Amino acid sequence: MIAYARQNFKSNHEQAIDVLKSGLQYMQLGPGAGRLYLAQAEIEADRNRWPEVLDLARKAATAASESDPGTPEGTLMVSEVELAAACVGARAALAQGRDADAFKAAQVCMEVARRSFTAAGSEDRRWQGLVLGSSLAGLVQHAAGEFVSAGENVAAVLELVGHQDLRTGPPPERDHLVADALKQAAEFRLSEGLSGEAQQLGKRAAAAAETALAGSKGSTSPLLSPVFAGEALADAWLSESQASMAGAAWEDAETTLSNALAAAESVGGESCARVAIVLLLTAHMYSRTGRVTLAEGLYREAAKMLSISPAGAEDVDLKLVHPSMGALLAWRYAQLLTVLPRRATEAAGWERLARALHEEAPIGGLGTAPETVFGSLDALTGKGQPGRGVVVDLMCRRVLPCQL
Numbered sequence: 001m002i003a004y005a006r007q008n009f010k011s012n013h014e015q016a017i018d019v020l021k022s023g024l025q026y027m028q029l030g031p032g033a034g035r036l037y038l039a040q041a042e043i044e045a046d047r048n049r050w051p052e053v054l055d056l057a058r059k060a061a062t063a064a065s066e067s068d069p070g071t072p073e074g075t076l077m078v079s080e081v082e083l084a085a086a087c088v089g090a091r092a093a094l095a096q097g098r099d100a101d102a103f104k105a106a107q108v109c110m111e112v113a114r115r116s117f118t119a120a121g122s123e124d125r126r127w128q129g130l131v132l133g134s135s136l137a138g139l140v141q142h143a144a145g146e147f148v149s150a151g152e153n154v155a156a157v158l159e160l161v162g163h164q165d166l167r168t169g170p171p172p173e174r175d176h177l178v179a180d181a182l183k184q185a186a187e188f189r190l191s192e193g194l195s196g197e198a199q200q201l202g203k204r205a206a207a208a209a210e211t212a213l214a215g216s217k218g219s220t221s222p223l224l225s226p227v228f229a230g231e232a233l234a235d236a237w238l239s240e241s242q243a244s245m246a247g248a249a250w251e252d253a254e255t256t257l258s259n260a261l262a263a264a265e266s267v268g269g270e271s272c273a274r275v276a277i278v279l280l281l282t283a284h285m286y287s288r289t290g291r292v293t294l295a296e297g298l299y300r301e302a303a304k305m306l307s308i309s310p311a312g313a314e315d316v317d318l319k320l321v322h323p324s325m326g327a328l329l330a331w332r333y334a335q336l337l338t339v340l341p342r343r344a345t346e347a348a349g350w351e352r353l354a355r356a357l358h359e360e361a362p363i364g365g366l367g368t369a370p371e372t373v374f375g376s377l378d379a380l381t382g383k384g385q386p387g388r389g390v391v392v393d394l395m396c397r398r399v400l401p402c403q404l
Helices: 002-008 013-024 031-046 050-065 072-096 099-115 123-143 147-161 179-191 195-215 226-246 250-268 273-288 292-306 310-315 323-338 344-360 370-374
Strands: 390-393 398-401
Touching (some): 002 031, 013 031, 031 072, 031 226, 050 072, 050 099, 072 099, 099 123, 123 147, 123 179, 123 398, 147 179, 179 226, 179 390, 195 226, 226 273, 226 390, 250 273, 273 292, 292 323, 310 344, 323 370, 323 390, 344 370
Antiparallel strands (some): 390 398
């Protein structure tokens, strides 16, 4: 059932979900039921239905934990479901701005890793759980602007994965188990202004995600989802492209953005929130390199995909992504329109929308002024202020703050 749903959900989401629900008629508890709930959560994540994703992740964890596995193999399956549910639930909570729920999920992930996977042969799963738990905790803290504690968790991740700055050679053979954690470490290093190390980690994350994605074909494992492996690949390319842009390496940024776009489209088609996020960053790269016509077209297309418009600034209800992502898109578009002739009225409309979205969910607790984070509206003239900067995270559909 899971293999069928994963292979066919793109053409018919509802049919795939019905197939998975039919399986739950015959089992309500146990890791098998948990895996069916998680497969539904993958499909709902593809549709950016975050409340449903979070609810299904909780049901998966409950179904698995309230069962008596009876065998070592069953115990291992229960722990895998609990670990996967915590990871999926944390990202869904972050996308909705439910940061407390996200941190609880990260704690559960760590608890599962510490108490489970003690049998011989499960060492890799224990290591994977410890890496993912530290990574999720760091991600939640990074989103809240708690840089010290986030840095401690990222350091724990890098110690576990054996990262060394300026390392060379092929990635370790277990990297494919933690591609999203490597990507998250790259984002945090970028937020610290360490674009060189961020670029290295982004490359390593992309290589790991490519391996994971290749292995996900036909997989029914809760910890190897083709949807989330594809997202991790797109996000890894984005982390590398943002590091390139931070160093004004525009050609490198354009190449990695193209790779990110291809990866995002391969997950869920050419018109979705994932693609919109890539287009947003591509448009920013075009605006910084003088290709304003291309930039404007991509901003408009991204706004259309996310269903946001200045007309809704007074009553905005952004469901597909976190409000910070909408605020970034609206502000970047307003910055571009500010430098174009006879576009002041449009610029003002997008500015109002950006301020409304930023006020709804200020980034990293940095206050209600988007200029502080994104830069002044005249930033593209070379005379304005650049702001503290942000890092875009595709997997949780959210913008993360940079440090001072």
